[in-house]
Amino acid sequence: MGVIVGPRVIDAGASLFSVLISPVAVAAGFPSPAQDYFDGRIDLNAHLIKDITSTFVVRVTGNSMEGAGISDGDELIVNRALEPKDGSVVIAVLDGELTVKRLRITARGVVLQAENPRYPDIKVPALSDLTIWGVATRCLHHV
Template sequence: MIKAGAEPGHIPVAPVAVPAGYPSPSQDYFSSELDLNEHLIKDKTSTFVVRVAGDSMEPAGISDGDEIIVNRALAPKDGSVVVAILDDELTIKRLRITRAGIVLQSDNPEYPPIRVPELSDLRIWGVVTWCLHHV
């Protein structure tokens, strides 16, 4: 049974893993709760939810309309998916740090990489830690 009066932000968790292959008899009760804030957010003061517009990161599992969880306290590194501000334009891209300079790369090959010119104003707003993907 699902407990009434669960803590705000807590969601009931099934006591067994649900097979993605062949069906198995289901349980009709939940044994515990999961606090999504505790599970998904490591630093509440530096974490934000951002809605995604566009398909440039679809191969990374980030689709139009999804919400991403962005931690502004994390240091970006080569390969991080980041929310970047390039010359006052927001974008979600994979950060590539190369010998030739910084590149903001889409995971979708239909979008060309953005080579950041040396005199451009680039700020990494935050690092993407999770994607809440809509199915």
């Protein structure tokens, strides 16, 4: 069946079924030598998401962020709890829409930058004039 069942599955109180196919429960024959080393597969949630409660996934439409490696159709992992800083890729609310931009906070003011020369920057008097919906932490780019 090609199912790998490690000891953790049994700890989780799974059904009789998984106990039966588990290498641990098999009394006859050698247990798998890999058994002691199996500690679960790579869990992308664990590595890509720091705070699951405040993290959302959004999908990008348009190519104004190509320079940041964010293309049309890519997904972004967005943490709403993070404090936006100078240089953050943010989701900002512009004209009632969620928009992805690079946030620049300088002595001369606050700018929402596109990462594509064909799109103009948007100048904002102060950060408080902006509604920042969240801060992007990862781009799931389609290669």
